[in-house]
Amino acid sequence: MRLGRFRWFVAACLTLLTLLLGAQEAPGPSLEVGEPHTGLLGPGEAHRFAAVLEKGEYVKVVALQKGVDLVLSAFDPDGARIAEVDSPNGAFGPEPWEGEIPKSGRYVFQVSSPGPNLKPGAYEIRLTLRLSADQYASHKILSLEPGVLERFRGNFEVGPGRVIFVGPMAGIFTAGGKDILYFRDSQTRRTGPLYPVSATRFFSGPDLGEPYPPEDEFAFTLSAEGVPDSLVWTPRGGSPVKARKVDPFRYEPVAFESGGATLKGYVLVPEGRGPFPAVLHVNGSQGSRADVGPAGNFFVRQGFLFMAFDKRGAGQSTGRWQEASLEDLAGDVLRGLEVLKSRPDVNPRRMGLWGASQGGWVAAIAASRSPDVSFLVVQSGSGVSVVENMAHESRSQMAGAGLSGADLEEGSALVGRLLGMMADGKPHEEIAAVGAAAEGKPYAPFAAFGKLPRDHYLWKWVRLCGHTDSADALRKVRCPVLWFLGDRDSQVPAAVSEKRILDALAAAGNPDYTVKVLSPANHGLLECSTGLWSEVRTCKRYVPGYWETMADWLKGHTGGPR
Template structure:
């Protein structure tokens, strides 16, 4: 549900100081291509991303090139090979499986061509620019912080993996109440970084300044954490959180009776699982958490996002029918080999009715089909599609705050908050609050439409209103009487 980055390799931001010299083949007048080039790339779903190539030459005639994606907060991605011959520029970016081919137009000083990645092709026109645009993220905290920040590593012994994170501690006298932040779906780092935003960095900074200790952690298999993310399910991630609870219980700065969880999106599925398994959880905060099965949410999500992008009712209905056929295969066919072949047949039959232009606009190709089929048959998706959070929510007895943005198109607020409310009430929970926050999207940014295409362009990372609601509620439930 949380979006991944199109260009960011392995979730890691590259450092431009580590770029190796690239090679040039058949170089003509390098002054044609030297400099900073920027273009807007429109990817499936209508999202526009600014792409920047930095091209320069060394005294020995070799070329240095790197790539930036400012809207994703990614810079210095190495360009491995550069070829410029007969006015045609070729760039290959192996780390993300991408390449660009374009023709230099002297009259307009543009390079007009195509970007290829994951079997899909997108038009891209590059224009010279004087400098790389800066992405404004004004809420990112600036050091020195008025609190202690510590890098930590601990084990999930049952899974045989190590988890790395950051623990922030208030400078006042402890022991402190504490929260563990739980990321949304997709492989995410401890800051839950997406499109240049670092929501968990902003949230942890805010809460720690309020006197609450915060542990935020890299997902297994990313950053400093070990383990195989691709073979893990939501239940496995719950085990990782339980390991974090054990770690906090053994820290003298932490009040063991006031350890809570904050889960965003899929993290909001995980938090109730952990609260039911562990008596040590004092409270949970659910941010845009699912209250329905994954299948129900994905249907609604697909419809709402398509509608926000101006897609016709007929196309929306066709897409819904396609999703239904694919999800049925995933649910009914346990054998992955058979399921994958059935899914390929469904997608190929669907694409046979489209023109080449329509296929290109959708970003579909054999490679894209293969990628989607693998995702649909992954252990995570098989679990997510059918998991119903309501029985677990009915067993949660600790205090719960469930919030969602009014304009969330990924986890629609009314249906999911209603389901959470009904489940907690049916289970007899005596202390819970359910709130829909006006004007906010899935990331809790102040938004116009709520479409994911807005996420990168919005400077705000998390609405101050959302931060205050979370912080005040936690303090109300942890302050000593």
């Protein structure tokens, strides 16, 4: 009798335990660094993976979508959800999560379908980074204000002819796009952020977008005035190298009025007696002086006074670029040239423009309107109209998202038509009706212009700027021109642009122009594989020939020292 009751009790306990374990889903396969897992995810499904992690470690898990829209979730050892990632990138691209581990134990990472009606598709999940608690503790990233970062701007000579350029730059991949210190090595062409771990110590990561695992260490020594006067650079796995500060210059804030806006920026003045030749930076679409980074230091090294400013509505400048045409912005540039021309330390016969991306259109317009522009240098500026360029960029994005064949051709044609209608000022309803043809198609997210609110700035901006074509301006440019393009640029059609720029300058009767297509280069003239935006964070060095060619060209055209 007692034995029967005991057996019943054991069976009941086993049944309860089975139910409890069944309620808790199995943690799934183990995630290890360098060992990806692939799978097919259907509508409403969830796949789970596990990793035993230690408190204080810093880890990164990436779920790569290969035709399926998924959500990446993370659960702590107690089963509490600590993260959920669902980027607006559709069914292609990464869903990453990274962070410091708060407690030791088994963590579960889940990929799940966000809806029952979504298409099934493939994915890959991997643990891409696992930084030890000690290494992470010594490389926790601090936040420094832009004013503090500016003090570190300078050129540091590692050896004969080898300089590390350092300066603040807009943080493309930092939280909130906050400014961060950037560097460029003139010998290796390596570039990227410098992450602060103290008031004077920084480190670089493996590429533009990832701080970890740490690579090189940068320790600055300060003068009595609190300004860095030397740098100790320790390459990963190498010995410390002391670099002395060279090419001294003075930083001056500058402000001027143009078109009802107050535009603010800075001037870098080389040490020595002027007057100096001058370079004025022409903003791209982002529009902040911080986009320049340490590039201004490069021009100082060539013997130029350098000026950069925030365009309307960016940084510290007033106004709204969203309501300005590219001709208006060219007017701001010419007003900046007037400011330079009024300085006694500037040679008014040797003032030039350096623009990138959207700055190519603006710089070309400015050069066509003023004889004060004595030379023009452009990085990745388009040779077609704004709407043609936007259509090219959209097609690149579609191809990068996996569209091909008829879907790619239909989607590209529709986007081109919609952009043309916007530039022509067609009614909102008419554009929305044409865009409705994309409903249910794979290219629908790229053709959703008609769904934008009526007060969205893009409607007015495309009407103002859509038909602006740099070739029209270049047919009037007679000053020397150096124009760079990247052969794998997903944002600018390089081959078409090269021909149109050459044809326009020839039609102008311009006696001195050079167009160079660099390889393998993306929009930023960084070495790349595909040139797609999704790849940018993995880039780490400039393509050969950009900075070297520009230095030689400037010396030949303005008599610069280096």
